[in-house]
Amino acid sequence: MHTVREGLMADGAGLAGDRVVSAGSTARVLVAATARALRGADCADLGHTGPVSRFPGAPEPVRRAAVTRAAGRVALTPGQTAEVDAERVARWFVDQYGRGSYPGVVLGSPHGAAAHLAVALGMPWLPAGFEMTVHWAQGGVDRPGGALDHGAxxxxxxxAGNDDLHVRQVHCPASRGALAGVTVSLTARWRALPAAYRRFLADRLTPGAPVLLLRDARTWPVLDSGPGHSFQVGCPGSGLDPVDFHPDSHALRQVLRSAGGDAARWEAPQVSSAAxxxxHGVESGFELSARDWAARAGRRLHRVLSPRPEALSAAVADLYRRWLxxxxxxGDRLVVECGRLLDPxxxxRAGLVPYWCENATRRSVEGVEWWLAGSEPFTSVDVLPEPPGVRSPALAGLPQWLAVAGFGGRRRALDRTAARGYPxxxxxxxxxTEVLRAQPYDLPVPPPMAPAEAVEVLRDSGTHQGLLVS
Known part of the structure; x- marks a missing residue:
């Protein structure tokens, strides 16, 4: 019989998973996209456009006001954080995969190529954490110290109700724009496999099915502010470096001016030099728990450590080419996806090779350019640049995206809808989905790749990219 510890919620209580997990967060989109692909469905029902899509030519203050109003409709209230049940979130993730058994599972850090890898293997993908956004009524985009206090x-x-989590708070006006001044961003990472995951692995995997654990190995200066809570100013996905979040930084002044802040008020908490x-890293306890489960169940666990998103994107693109x-x-038709613009x-269905860019930063786009320069040519290249909804000196311009499309031998296409009003x-x-539906059919879909073969391809292709596969 389930017992309730004092101060914790009863089993099944708390907010629903789709209310807790941030709308449009990478993990949420990837689970939805992977689950649909495994049942032969596309992402035509996935939205999350954001408010700024309705104001393509509006002045910045109007756009910021629209963002603020939209955030108020979807963010959690401070009181609702006490109603979050991380176990219920885990159940919501696994329940999206319906019934049936699978030849393995892909776990870990959110990455679009992980979803494509899972689909090629016929496996589900499950995240090692989830993102939340919570109201910050007295906030300011230029007040990271205040954000830390509120987040703590x-x-x-x-x-108090989820002692199996570690919470990483991120204050990053470069990637979140004005949202960083009205909400706080909390990434909750499981410190062990949640019970729903353990049941899923035990009940839904075929005998001998392996576990693939993908880990984002990027580092960043971090402040451990208290038990179970850590804080960082900026993030790797911003396309900037930690030094760019210093108050004397020209890049920071540009970012704050665009987001409605003032660099003169910027006082970031002191962070130790150790990174x-x-x-998007994976808690060591989560990996240990997965290893322990695999050992007890007689399963093989493979770990893929990625030093940067481009490494995994390149390796999975090479894997798809070989698989096709x-x-x-x-295997000569490429689609370059970006952020949430993907459909496994x-x-x-179209027999495409997918390369996923984490976002629209110059650093991310340079990664695909370098990979294309060193790859066998493609006859067609379709590019789907996701507009980030913010301005930043780290963003790639449309000419750089057009240069990526220029690698196509006969077809070179940059989606005009995504480019309109960019960034x-x-x-x-x-x-x-709308863009890829226009691609000619190339059926039947290849049979799932064998896990052992996929691991070997990742090891062979990814080594020179810096992937560590064990």
Missing amino acids: ALTGRLL GYAE RAAGKT WQVV VTSVPTRRA
Whole structure:
């Protein structure tokens, strides 16, 4: 019989998972996209356009006001953090995969190529954590110290009912724009496999099915502010470096001016020189728990450590090319996806090679340019640049995206809808579906790749990219 510890919620109580997990967060989109692909469905029903899509030519103050109003409708209230049940969130993730058994599972850090890898293997993908946004009524985009204080109080409420979490708070006006001044961003990372995951692995995996654990190995200066709570100013996904968040930084002044802040008020908390894994890292306890489960169940666990997103994107693109050619397809048609603009089912339906850019930063786009320069040519290249909805000196311009499309031999396409109003508008995930549906069919879909073969391809292709596969 389930017992309730004092101060904790009863089993099944608390907010629903789709209310807790941030709308449009990478983990949420990837679970939805992978689950749909495994049942032969695309992402035509996935939205999350954001408010700025309705104001393509509006002045910045109007756009910021629209963002603030939209955040108020979807963010959690401070009181609701006490109602979060991380176990219920885990159940919500696994329940999206319906019934049936699988030849393995992919766990870990959120990454679009992880979703494509899972689909090629016929496996589900499950995250090692989830993102939340919570109201900050007296906030300011230029007040990271205030964000830390507010986040610490919220984390206390959250951990009172979820002692199996570590909460990483991120204050990053470069990637979140004005949102960083009205909400706080909390990434909750499980310190062990949640019970729902353990049941899923035990009940839904075929005998001998392996576990693939993907870890984002990027580091960032981190402040451990208290038990179960850590804080970072900026993030790797911003396309900036930690030094760029110093008050004397020209880049920071540009970012804050665009987001409605003032660099003169910027006083970031003192962070030790030692760097820890950034917000999308995997807790060591989560990996240990997965290893222990695999050992007890007689399963093989493979770990893939990625030093930067581009390394995994390149390795999985190479894997797809090999997989498609083994099935008698050309493997010469590429789609470059970005952020939430992806659709794994339409990719396999059309026989495309997918390369996923984490975001629209110059650093991310340079990664695909370098990979393309060193790859066998593609006859067609379709590019889906996701407008981030913010302005930043780290963003790639449309000419750089056009240069990526220019690698196509006969077809070179940059999605005009995504480019219209770039970078300050936003487009929904289903835009990727609309574009990819126009690609010619290339059926039948290849049979799932064997896990052992996939591990070998990742090891062979990824070594020179810096991937560590064990």
